[in-house]
Amino acid sequence: MLPCGSATMPQPSLRVSLCPHEAPAPHTQAGAQSPPGRRSERTRVMFCIDNMQIGGTELNAVRTAERLDRARFDLSVICLQETGPLMARYEAAGIPVVPFPIKHLYGLNAVRQGLRLTALLKRRHVDIFHAHDFYSNIFGTTWARFAGTPVVIASRRWWAWPPRRSQRFVNRVASRLAYRVLANSWTIRDMLCATEGFPPEQVVVIPNFVDDQAVAPLASQERARLLRALGVPRGARVVGTVATLSAVKDHAILLRAAALLAPEWPDVHVVFVGDGPCRAALQALAIRLGLGERVHFAGLREDGPQLHQLFEISVLCSLSEGFPNTLIEAMAQRVPVVATDVGGNRDAVTDGVTGLLVPTADPVRLAGALGSLLSDRARRRAMGIAARRDVYQRFGATRVIASLEALYISLVGRCRT
Secondary structure (H helix, E strand, O other), rough: OOOOOOOOOOOOOOOOOOOOOOOOOOOOOOOOOOOOOHOOOOOOEEOOOOOOOOOOOHHHHHHHHOOOOOEEEEEEEEEEEOOOOOHHHHHHHHEEEOOOOOOOOOHHHHHHHHHHHHHHHHOOOOOOEEEEHHHHHHHHHHHHHHHHHHHEEEEEEEOOOOOOOHHHHHHHHHHHHOOEEEOOHHHHHHHHHHHHHOHHHHHEEOOOOOHHHHHHOOOOOHHHHHHHHOOOOOEEEEEEOOOOOOHHHHHHHHHHHHHOOOOOOOOOOEEEOOOOOOOHHHHHHHHHOOHHHHEEEEEOOHHHHHHHHHEEEEOOOOOOOOOOOHHHHHHHHOEEEEEEOOOOOOOOOEOOOOOEEOOOOOOHHHHHHHEEEEEEHHHHHHHHHHHHHHHHHHHEHHHHHHHHHHHHHHHHHHHHO
């Protein structure tokens, strides 16, 4: 198994006010009124994101930005890195992005950038500052409170990452400065309240949502062409995953499960869509397990979500998760899923109905689940249909974005009364 660190989280005792009207933010006088004419303006929202790379949190942020109602919300973005492939999507949507490049969350440069952010928030009269990720929570939330921004929101989209206890402690303290913390699954919310001491009223669940453009149907001819380009022989039984090749995703367990399946299913091939630091180790493991010609690495691709349709079964064998886009994307495409029973996976998948859940780090149970679906085409089809229906009922873009917009309006309304 590829290594993955874990640690017990300490519990700070810091508590803050939960609503903008309950206590003034730093450097804001109690009872201060909004500037004249502000009530009729659009609500000014600023996102803070760690980077512009293609990842679950980053994609969720840009998809949300693209769908936010421009008639009601004036959106801008700050990013803690200067460049990245997702920058073009913000530009195409007409959303201004201001880089705030920082290498560390401490030191003179971090202070300079923090003061620069404070000035920007005040100059633009930002109503809502919404941090989307780990470093954004720490840097952005702290300085937004310092600036006296009326509504400050942090996000929690992961379970036990990062592995360093001190980093998790700092993130937790910074998140306590936010008026609300958005969790992307009920499991994450329950964990924040039960083990990290967040008050239940401070944590709001806004799940990830299905992006229809990312899961458009793949024509059979195009599917055949893509599989051929990856070196998958015609007629092969394909299982795969769309996820970063990192230790926490534990792709190695899928390889070990495939090796267990090989005697009964010699035509099973594995496709990995994504890239990351574990690629070389996974390639070496595939060779050691005798799977070298049956494992295919597609690399990082912009059409990655759509490529679930290459698989008969989509697998997510993570050791830890928040609420993975990749699961609901597969389910929205009627692809049956097998996932480990961790974090938000159990919020997305109803075991035995819309997919199968298995324990972490257990190649025998994973191989059993895969084999049971490979041998039952009718069950795969029924599971895929049920999964698609359930995903769009609970995680459709219109419903989720409406919930977020309603939260924004509610919090800002408390500031303006």
